[in-house]
Amino acid sequence: MAQENVIEMRDITKVFGEFVANDKINLHLRKGEIHALLGENGAGKSTLMNMLAGLLEPTSGEIVVNGQVVNLDSPSKAASLGIGMVHQHFMLVEAFTVAENIILGSELTKNGVLDITGASKEIKALSERYGLAVDPSAKVADISVGAQQRVEILKTLYRGADILIFDEPTAVLTPSEIDELMAIMKNLVKEGKSIILITHKLDEIRAVSDRVTVIRRGKSIETVEIAGATNADLAEMMVGRSVSFKTEKQASQPKEVVLSIKDLVVNENRGVPAVKNLSLDVRAGEIVGIAGIDGNGQSELIQAITGLRKVESGSIELKGDSIVGLHPRHITELSVGHVPEDRHRDGLILEMMISENIVLQTYYKEPHSKNGILNYSNITSYAKKLMEEFDVRAASEFVPAAGSLRRKSTKSNYCS
Numbered sequence: 001m002a003q004e005n006v007i008e009m010r011d012i013t014k015v016f017g018e019f020v021a022n023d024k025i026n027l028h029l030r031k032g033e034i035h036a037l038l039g040e041n042g043a044g045k046s047t048l049m050n051m052l053a054g055l056l057e058p059t060s061g062e063i064v065v066n067g068q069v070v071n072l073d074s075p076s077k078a079a080s081l082g083i084g085m086v087h088q089h090f091m092l093v094e095a096f097t098v099a100e101n102i103i104l105g106s107e108l109t110k111n112g113v114l115d116i117t118g119a120s121k122e123i124k125a126l127s128e129r130y131g132l133a134v135d136p137s138a139k140v141a142d143i144s145v146g147a148q149q150r151v152e153i154l155k156t157l158y159r160g161a162d163i164l165i166f167d168e169p170t171a172v173l174t175p176s177e178i179d180e181l182m183a184i185m186k187n188l189v190k191e192g193k194s195i196i197l198i199t200h201k202l203d204e205i206r207a208v209s210d211r212v213t214v215i216r217r218g219k220s221i222e223t224v225e226i227a228g229a230t231n232a233d234l235a236e237m238m239v240g241r242s243v244s245f246k247t248e249k250q251a252s253q254p255k256e257v258v259l260s261i262k263d264l265v266v267n268e269n270r271g272v273p274a275v276k277n278l279s280l281d282v283r284a285g286e287i288v289g290i291a292g293i294d295g296n297g298q299s300e301l302i303q304a305i306t307g308l309r310k311v312e313s314g315s316i317e318l319k320g321d322s323i324v325g326l327h328p329r330h331i332t333e334l335s336v337g338h339v340p341e342d343r344h345r346d347g348l349i350l351e352m353m354i355s356e357n358i359v360l361q362t363y364y365k366e367p368h369s370k371n372g373i374l375n376y377s378n379i380t381s382y383a384k385k386l387m388e389e390f391d392v393r394a395a396s397e398f399v400p401a402a403g404s405l406r407r408k409s410t411k412s413n414y415c416s
Contacts, residue, residue: 003031004031005028006030006065006162006163007027007028007029007063008063009025009026009048009051009061009063009064010061010063010064011024011061012026012027012051012060012061013060014044014047014058014059016394016399017396017399018396019396019399020218021044021218022044022047022048024061024219024220025044025048025218025219025220027048027213027223029163030210030211031192032189032193032194033194033211034185034186034197035195035196035210035211035212035213036196036209036212037049037196037198038199038200038213038214038215038238039200039215039216039238040238040239041200042391043218043238044215045167048215049198052072052085052196053072053075053078053084053085053165054072054073054083055075055085057071057072057073065081065082065163066081082160082162082163083161083165084155084156084157084159084161084164084165085156086153086164086165086166086169087152087167088167088168088171088172089344090151092148093140095140096140097136097138098135098138098139098140098151100116101151101155102123102151103119103123106158106159107119108122122158123136123154123158124136126157129191130184130187130188130191132157132184134147134154144177144295145172146174146177146180149169149177149181150184153184161193162192162194163193163194163195163196164188164193164194166195166197168200169197169199170201170204182207182208186208200238202234202235210226211224211225212224212226214234214237216237216238216240222237252287253285254283254286255283256283256284257281257284258319259280259282260281260315260317261278261279261281261305261314261316262279262315263278263313263314264277264301264311264315264316265311265312265313265314266303266309266310266311267300267312273312274297274299274301275297275300276297277314278314299341302338304316305323305331306328306332306338307327308328323336332361348360348401350400352400352401353401354387354392354397354399354401355376355379355383355397356379357401358379358383359379359382
């Protein structure tokens with residue numbers, strides 16, 4: 001007997017200008033399954049799911065929810081049909097409590113007054129039922145990234161979601177938090193929920209998914225049972241060629257020291273040292289990895305190197321010259337590039353065009369400008385060149401930075 005489909009996306013096409021983001025994609029979600037949506041960055045996964053969540057409308061095609069063709073023209077319409085989305089970049093107000101974030105837009109009132117006590121009781125009940133440990137009274141700014149994600153999940157459950165979309169949910173989690181999330185997803189399915197998991201991580205798909213739909217360059221390639229597909233099969237479907245999982249890596253041959261850090265002390269926002277007497281040398285021709293879970297000083301270290309955070313003591317030298325106290329622009333001009341962890345906040349101006357974002361670091365220099373006037377003809381042609389080089393897929397260089405374009409546009413900043 002065929003299993004019931006709770007979602008059917010039929011021949012979904014989404015066009016932005018002349019750019020086809022989704023081209024006649026089909027995806028069926030069965031009741032009680034975890035269905036992975038697999039594809040490279042820029043394949044069109046988030047665009048497709050944003051249509052299911054009511055954030056975008058298809059150019060053509062139809063969406064069927066529980067057997068009925070529906071018009072998902074807003075997130076509230078999607079929520080009313082039991083669809084909720086846990087976004088990769090959390091949609092939370094840091095100054096609010098956990099409870100305030102969860103009920104925002106669906107506030108519980110008693111005699112016309114906000115009933116936080118009643119809402120907190122509901123949240124605690126949901127938390128216990130689904131194994132989502134949170135403190136309703138805690139400020140979101142004070143809880144871990146993993147806890148913030150649990151808040152996002154509870155937001156959807158509080159609104160009655162039976163169909164949950166997880167958009168790259170492990171991107172900001174530690175290994176232990178990833179294991180916890182996998183257990184949460186399995187528990188949600190046991191409780192009768194259905195899940196779509198957007199990812200490009202094969203091991204995670206294999207750990208929790210029942211089926212997987214692969215999309216490549218905006219087209220659906222195939223839907224397969226996860227038990228019958230190898231990682232090599234999935235990778236080939238995802239990129240369009242056979243993929244080797246063994247990397248032949250030659251040993252590096254580091255040369256002279258280009259960045260030298262000695263006894264560095266850097267404070268975090270509360271005035272407490274986040275980096276304590278750290279020393280590190282980086283040589284030309286090598287890649288140095290800095291390991292550690294989020295919140296252990298990595299961000300403060302990078303901000304100190306790039307001039308975004310004050311150095312309390314110690315030294316940072318670039319090719320023998322101190323860069324402590326220099327303006328970030330000066331450090332950029334010394335060929336130090338920075339792809340920040342939060343591209344939304346620190347890397348790009350999302351309302352501006354891709355071409356403008358690409359020259360954010362160098363707009364004031366010739367040939368991009370002269371005598372304080374921007375040379376848009378040069379900026380446009382330069383952006384076209386870099387978009388081709390970095391495989392930035394967009395309708396044109398004039399559209400705003402969005403989706404996977406954000407990552408690539410940020411990198412392109414340092415090539416201009």
